[in-house]
Amino acid sequence: MNKYMFLKRIICGLAVLSVFLPAAQAQQQQQYFDVPFVPTPYVVIEEMLRLAKVTPQDYVMDLGSGDGRVLITAAKRYGARGMGVDLDEDLVAQSLASAAEAGVAERVTFQQQDLFKTDFSRATVITMYLLPGVMMRLQPRLLELKPGTRLVSHDFSLGDWKPDVTTQIRKNTFLWIVPAKVAGPWLIKAALPGEQQDIEVELRQRYQEVDGHGKFGGRHAQVWESRLSGDQLSFVMVDDRDRDNEAALYFEGRINGDVIEGRVRRGTGNARTVHAWRAVRPPVK
Secondary structure, X not given: OOHHHHHHHHHHXXXXXXHHHHHHHHHHHHHHOOOOOOXXXXXXXXXXXXXXXXXXXXEEEEEOOOOOHHHHHHHHHHOOEEEEXXXXXXXXXXXXXXXXXXXXXXXXXXXXXXXXXXXOOOOOEXXXXXXXXXXXXXXXXXXXXXXXXXXXXXXXOEOOEOOOEEEEXXXXXXXXXXXXXXXXXXXXXXXXXXXXXXEEXXXXXXXXXXXXXXXXXXXXXXXXXXXXXXXXXXXXEEEOOOHHHOXXXXXXEEEEOOEEEEEXXXXXXXXXXXXXXXXXXXXXX
16 A cells, blocks of 8 residues: 555544544533433422422422523522532523522522532432432432432332322322431330330331331230321320220320430320320440
8 A cells, every 4th residue: 555545544534533523422421411401391390399398498409400490490489599400511501590580599509510429418308300210329318318308309200219299290290208217126215194104116117118016014016007207207006004994105206316206195085195205226235
């Protein structure tokens, strides 16, 4: 091959590369964005914010915030503050401009950053319209948020973590309330009629679903009708110390780390009495 033909082949090769390189860069950029931008209809946004019960005291974080419409609506209609996160620089710039135009620029901001590197700890409400794979990657981090944090999603769920509420207005909308961690043994002291009672309870937990059993007066006792919503726990046991005067015990309490405190109602109607109760985790042996 002479020098002329060799140079010609190099030039042709560079020309072909110049055609395919922009396409490859575009494909790489598309893969970099985990979720393509598809705007959420405003009627769905309204349902998401309604389910989350957004208030002016809330700090809303919108993951994959797109053109900013969810967060701007939360600020305009509910007075909330918050932050949107998106990888697309142009959409972030558009969101900032739209927030200024809507008069809510002092209450909301938008950041160009990876949501997997974003600190969610300030959020009281998180809104999402993300693909299933991204939702599943986020699930462990969302479960570690402060109990009571509300998570609301358009169209896609969090796998086997069942929503607390599901509605359908044009599209599916899901609400989860981050549950406190209550699995394991607890020692309850309840100021019931007659004398203070020490009750042992062992709780099992799968997300917000809880059941269990325990010991009351040295006898096996079942835990009934357990409910967990954020840091609020309720369940029922039976006080059978006097078989001729049995009564249901309706426990309601707030979880704060390794302590639960609240009120227990014994009986119903005009036979009902109300008493204080407190539970702690037993020391590890």
